[in-house]
Amino acid sequence: MLSYQHGYHAGNFADVHKHAIYALVLDYLLAKPKPLACMDLYAGRGAYDLRDAMAHKTGEAAQGILKLWSQPWPELLGKWRAVLEQVGGPNLRAYPGSPLLAAKLLREQDRLVFNELHPAEHRVLAESVRYDSRAHLHKRPALEALPALVPPVEKRGVVLLDPAYEVKTEYAEVAEGVSRALRQWSSGTFMVWYPLLPEKRHRVLVDKLLALTGRHLLSELVVGNGGEGMYGSGMIVLNPPFVLADQLRQLAPFFAPLGVDGPATLRVEAGPEC
Template sequence: MLSYQHAYHAGGPADVHKHAALCLLLERLAEKDKPFAVVDLYAGHGVYDLGSTEAQKTQEFSAGIARLWPLRNMSTPLAVEKLLAAISTLNPDGALKTYPGSPTLARAALRETDRLVLNELHPAAQDDIKKWARRDSRISVHMRDGLEALAGLVPPPIRRGLVVIDPSYEVKSEYADLPDALRKAVRKWKEGIYFVWYPILADNRHAELIAGLEKDIPGEILCCELMFTRGKAAKDAPGLRGTGLVVVNPPWRFDTAMTEAGEWMAKTMTAGGQHATRWLQRATA
């Protein structure tokens, strides 16, 4: 049973960190004339109304994008600048009402020859994403289990691109199943960039995911984590304590750009939190 609804979390600190990184990856793909494909395996609704009952109930966006929004005309790290520019396009009158999901950020980067492949299993989110993608022939929408879709939709016919893996982790076995599915996908499509998001919770269950990702996956693997609080406050914090992402085959200098953006976000968006960037695997010369 799927109960997770991203509308409660849209624009929160985890979304902001994840989407800033995604904007950087999309920017790097669009730098070259060659077409690219984005495969987004857990697409969600596409776009979120911050005035909705769900967003208003948790107010997660108040601790995330609402803190950065007033800084949109100032100098910020490139990843943050790109995300704020995308959000400004959605909110042209300057009032922060709408927040983009990963499909909206990906669509904004597409040229005529690029493709966006979306997958979503929740029926309500699937309805929304289908309506959102209607009449755009560059976008296709699938309704499968995300890890099954990873096996079935990768590699895409355009052999340059990015796979976005952003599960809700409602089922605990996803932490162990994801690395196995990813290992098979990377072996089939070695040149692809793979972007995995994970939550950092009190019980550190993401450790199982990281341990799995460190085993036998070809390519370079980078990990970036943003903790929201520090010390005792972090130990006692309920719910999400931080947010993490892993990128297999990150583009050149993505690590330094994310370190700069992450450290800036730690200062600007968290209560004494910290950002860390580390290589899980580095190619040997």
């Protein structure tokens, strides 16, 4: 079942939260000249037109990235801002998803691995990175691809997993997949996104991931009161950069305007070994 299309949601508060953290993690890894591998297992199409019918239908970008666009931008997120402007222009007409964000930030010596199962989304992504020799594309169920991809030859890098969670079992399956992958690559940085929904199905995922290693970070951005629909965005990073928790705490005021009935709140919890 592949009915989810990220075009309806691109640039929403969850993308803001997820991509801000992704940009910080990549920025940290890029401080060393050694090559790194960036593996995006639910890649999506790459870029999203914020003026098309899908974006207009939900108006989610208007309540997300566009709410922050004209406010002062923190220096910590300067590189992400530069990519947003490069792709979307001064008025942010288009929004770069995770593959384009990584492609713009990474260097000549780095490797990009993109996996996307939806045929139409995969086609658009393939076209957008066609001339990028660093990019390697796959069209497989992400949790089947994962064990074949880690550890990467570079021994440095990050795996991003942000499924649409269309089926209830996906929470437990993702946790199990990451658990196995961490055994194969214990020093790898794994980023797992999840939605905060009233049913709180994410708990099984969170409990399992946090128990895997004390080197973890949890961040949850809460924008609503939990009454109905997605009221927040969660991210767990295993083997996070040691600076990430402090950086996110500094950024909390930046996310505040994303709140629906009041300021959004950002929870940041670092594990005992961070």
